Amino acid sequence: xxxxxxxxxxxxxxxxxxxxxxxxxxxxxxxxxxxxxxxxxxxxxxxxxxxxxxxxxxxxxxxxxxxxxxxxxxxxxxxxxxxxxxxxxxxxxxxxxxxxxxxxxxxxxxxxxxxxxxxxxxxxxxxxxxxxxxxxxxxxxxxxxxxxxxxxxxxxxxxxxxxxxxxxxxxxxxxxxxxxxxxxxxxxxxxxxxxxxxxxxxxxxxxxxxxxxxxxxxxxxxxxxxxxxxxxxxxxxxxxxxxxxxxxxxxxxxxxxxxxxxxxxxxxxxxxxxxxxxxxxxxxxxxxxxxxxxxxxxxxxxxxxxxxxxxxxxxxxxxxxxxxx
Amino acid sequence: xxxxxxxxxxxxxxxxxxxxxxxxxxxxxxxxxxxxxxxxxxxxxxxxxxxxxxxxxxxxxxxxxxxxxxxxxxxxxxxxxxxxxxxxxxxxxxxxxxxxxxxxxxxxxxxxxxxxxxxxxxxxxxxxxxxxxxxxxxxxxxxxxxxxxxxxxxxxxxxxxxxxxxxxxxxxxxxxxxxxxxxxxxxxxxxxxxxxxxxxxxxxxxxxxxxxxxxxxxxxxxxxxxxxxxxxxxxxxxxxxxxxxxxxxxxxxxxxxxxxxxxxxxxxxxxxxxxxxxxxxxxxxxxxxxxxxxxxxxxxxxxxxxxxxxxxxxxxxxxxxxxxxxxxxxxxxxxxxxxxxxxxxxxxxxxxxxxxxxxxxxxxxxxxxxxxxxxxxxxxxxxxxxxxxxxxxxxxxxxxxxxx
Ligand SMILES: Nc1ncnc2c1ncn2[C@@H]1O[C@H](COP(=O)(O)OP(=O)(O)OP(=O)(O)O)[C@@H](O)[C@H]1O
Ligand SMILES: Nc1ncnc2c1ncn2[C@@H]1O[C@H](COP(=O)(O)OP(=O)(O)O)[C@@H](O)[C@H]1O
Ligand code: SF4
Ligand code: SF4
Ligand SMILES: [Mg+2]
Ligand SMILES: [Mg+2]
Numbered sequence: 001x002x003x004x005x006x007x008x009x010x011x012x013x014x015x016x017x018x019x020x021x022x023x024x025x026x027x028x029x030x031x032x033x034x035x036x037x038x039x040x041x042x043x044x045x046x047x048x049x050x051x052x053x054x055x056x057x058x059x060x061x062x063x064x065x066x067x068x069x070x071x072x073x074x075x076x077x078x079x080x081x082x083x084x085x086x087x088x089x090x091x092x093x094x095x096x097x098x099x100x101x102x103x104x105x106x107x108x109x110x111x112x113x114x115x116x117x118x119x120x121x122x123x124x125x126x127x128x129x130x131x132x133x134x135x136x137x138x139x140x141x142x143x144x145x146x147x148x149x150x151x152x153x154x155x156x157x158x159x160x161x162x163x164x165x166x167x168x169x170x171x172x173x174x175x176x177x178x179x180x181x182x183x184x185x186x187x188x189x190x191x192x193x194x195x196x197x198x199x200x201x202x203x204x205x206x207x208x209x210x211x212x213x214x215x216x217x218x219x220x221x222x223x224x225x226x227x228x229x230x231x232x233x234x235x236x237x238x239x240x241x242x243x244x245x246x247x248x249x250x251x252x253x254x255x256x257x258x259x260x261x262x263x264x265x266x267x268x269x270x271x272x273x274x275x276x277x278x279x280x281x282x283x284x285x286x287x288x289x290x291x292x293x294x295x296x297x298x299x300x301x302x303x304x305x306x307x308x309x310x311x312x313x314x315x316x317x318x319x320x321x322x323x324x325x
Numbered sequence: 326x327x328x329x330x331x332x333x334x335x336x337x338x339x340x341x342x343x344x345x346x347x348x349x350x351x352x353x354x355x356x357x358x359x360x361x362x363x364x365x366x367x368x369x370x371x372x373x374x375x376x377x378x379x380x381x382x383x384x385x386x387x388x389x390x391x392x393x394x395x396x397x398x399x400x401x402x403x404x405x406x407x408x409x410x411x412x413x414x415x416x417x418x419x420x421x422x423x424x425x426x427x428x429x430x431x432x433x434x435x436x437x438x439x440x441x442x443x444x445x446x447x448x449x450x451x452x453x454x455x456x457x458x459x460x461x462x463x464x465x466x467x468x469x470x471x472x473x474x475x476x477x478x479x480x481x482x483x484x485x486x487x488x489x490x491x492x493x494x495x496x497x498x499x500x501x502x503x504x505x506x507x508x509x510x511x512x513x514x515x516x517x518x519x520x521x522x523x524x525x526x527x528x529x530x531x532x533x534x535x536x537x538x539x540x541x542x543x544x545x546x547x548x549x550x551x552x553x554x555x556x557x558x559x560x561x562x563x564x565x566x567x568x569x570x571x572x573x574x575x576x577x578x579x580x581x582x583x584x585x586x587x588x589x590x591x592x593x594x595x596x597x598x599x600x601x602x603x604x605x606x607x608x609x610x611x612x613x614x615x616x617x618x619x620x621x622x623x624x625x626x627x628x629x630x631x632x633x634x635x636x637x638x639x640x641x642x643x644x645x646x647x648x649x650x651x652x653x654x655x656x657x658x659x660x661x662x663x664x665x666x667x668x669x670x671x672x673x674x675x676x677x678x679x680x681x682x683x684x685x686x687x688x689x690x691x692x693x694x695x696x697x698x699x700x701x702x703x704x705x706x707x708x709x710x711x712x713x714x715x716x717x718x719x720x721x722x723x724x725x726x727x728x729x
Binding site for chain 2: 051052158159160188189190191192193194196197200215217218219221222245255256257258259260261262263264265266267269271273274276277278
């Protein structure tokens, strides 16, 4: 069923200009996101993984049109977000929310918590005025914040509680789709677990759809239904979580999975240690961008960009190893 | 005045508490602090201290470092923070000791105490010994050592690698200049040429492909992984007996982390030294450490060999930590989560610090702080659960394996 898909992203591109000359004409670009396509089914979670600087945050911000789109389409509930006017976007805003990595800088220090959570609720008239107070208190409770914190300020809260405030602020608008950009990366393990559980509970209760961005594969495995692996602005592999973890195909995915330290001293890992660093996205290698670090690199990898092809139903991979047969 | 005080209250507690300090309290505390810290500072600055004052005896000559009931406090305006409150553990020669615990539990302050780098004057080692077996065969008590003497040890025999290499590298000097400086400072008779040759050799040792190029670069020209390699090269430069690595890979990506951990492992054998590895990542600990120390709110709540800690953890906090970490290839519906948060470091309770978050809590736990119980020659935990039966198994489900 087509309308099962809440979000369909096709050939999404976002280039940032660098070395802009005096006249404002850019000489070259950082291709932060370069031809990325994926879909997310309603009520499911897609995990987006990859190393820092590979473009995960940019994908999230571009989908929400927090900045302009260089190319491609983003179909959200059947409408192309990339082409909507500012005004049309405004009316759609409450349906799509974003939660950020740093719960410290994303909260205004001068507003009490109740006001932070409720500000947008009022602007968008989510509930009638008479129910405003009780509604915010209910949202706070849903997110594990005691309603009596309504008049406290953000600096009085711990990191985990601040992240709850950020979640409450998003949830209060009654959204359908939430992009979570490294929401637990800045938190301690024991607090991470509380926040992840909260996000799963809210999903079960309200049917949210998540795009969950993280570099922590164990967290992503826990929370996602499908997974996308990014490298230097490209998706190199997507598929069901089970398929990706049981049968990673792209050499980068394999290396990434094998690099996760296992909390078991007796587990001897067959670790693939990649050579070198991630190349600069301003000047990526030709052909397959991963070839400078790939142990299977062939002649064709330098010349041709591998196609992002479906290898088995629901499992796509971009690598020449799987393109000839 | 009373009116003024009412308006200028300063909160000292978390959101759940309602205690306030008045301005006058604050001024009084700050005055008392100044008196205490002045005394400490005067002691440290003394010249010509007889060596006997800071010589000590190792409990076991196979250890490089022994922390013995170490207390390091911060005298702040809102009260005394007992950042390290009675910490005792050993670092045996040639091993890696992992230190885990949540943010703020005192991991870094413990290691900074060993380096005499705790932020003075408010931060002070209040009591306890840090015994260090130096290369000259003598055992020094670093807690009592005068600052001038410490210069021979810090950076030479004990060196440190930090989480964010950018903050510990000087942006206006090249890598080479900074590396040479360390050599020239610590190696007698080193010349500019010999220092350069040595630095380049070190860069090679940590797997940098073009050492000459990196030698001439500035820190900002390098990637995070490269900078961390440079930091390691610098730390190795004087042939240390102990390397303290404080979250050395936390700021790095997993694939780069794998490279750096691999490097650290190899290095330890090459220099035949020991590593103190501070991290909150249990995976990194399991992979790297021989011994593990688990800290909670300034104290050690459990320590043992890596197998003891991962296969038969005793303390409910250790177990909670392990269960709350999602793990690849281990599907659970819901993560275990430890409720609540770490208590406020000022005004710690006088019962078990973990009590308000512990699901195994019994009547006894309201009593005084639990004693350290011994389970094997190497395994210790501070928890009342095991007072009667040391072999009790409360957390079988954790590993899925039958623990004996
Ligand atoms: N300069 C300072 N002044 C006052 N208090 C301090 C200072 N440095 C550390 N502390 C306090 O000492 C305690 C222990 O801090 P420490 O840095 O050792 O934590 P940690 O375990 O290394 O945490 P993390 O994982 O966040 O690095 C904390 O309560 C902290 O607030
Ligand atoms: N506002 C910007 N201007 C220029 N370049 C940017 C900007 N934001 C991000 N980039 C670049 O785009 C690339 C992808 O960044 P980002 O999406 O933040 O990565 P991730 O979230 O995966 O760490 C990086 O090379 C980054 O330096
Ligand atoms: S296309 Fe070639 S270089 Fe790229 S991942 Fe596949 S085998 Fe490696
Ligand atoms: S002493 Fe009691 S409260 Fe403390 S950890 Fe053990 S069982 Fe829990
Ligand atoms: Mg990001
Ligand atoms: Mg620290």
